[in-house]
Amino acid sequence: MFTLLLISSITLAIALLVMTLATLLAKKTLGDREKASPYECGFDPKNSARMPFSLRFFLIAVIFLIFDVEITLLLPIVSSLNFTNIFSWSLTSLIFLFILLLGLYYEWSQDALEWS
Template sequence: MISASMIFIISNIMMMLANIISKKTFSDQEKSSPFECGFDPKSSARMPFSLQFFLIAVIFLIFDVEITLLLPLIYTLKINNLINYSIISFLFIMVLLIGLIHEWSQGALNWNS
């Protein structure tokens, strides 16, 4: 146990030292600017990003993970008694609904904004 913790501490120290040593302190404005065939760029180098798309994608990922957490509840019905199963299911679904109501009230699902 002690040897594993020593190896862990030594490897963390080595990673921190490598990170500190490898930092480049010289920053050139020309190197960090966008390059377009030797000319100054005509427009912004970055594309505009839709915040609504990002919010919908995050909500999709959250509910996708929640569905994967709901599926094992079906298998635990055989193991648990009905009262424990219904309490756990009810609490989990209530947490999901409260999160959905909170997101909806904050305007994340509002398409008109």
């Protein structure tokens, strides 16, 4: 137990040291206008390089990623049937599916899945 705590604290200390050094040694300029502007062969840009971003699309993409990760969590449930008893396997699977369906219902009730 003590060795696990020691290894964890050493790892945390090394990570904090590396992050602190990276922050201190980074050469950042705050607000360089030339680097922030788009480059079009030496000419001034004809229209804005900053395109408007649809937050609705971003929300749909995040929801897709969340449910995609949940699908990858569902796949090993089938192969774990051989290693557990049927009651604990079915109870765990049903609870997990219930939580997923509850999240889907919440997203649906908040109209987060509607595109228009």
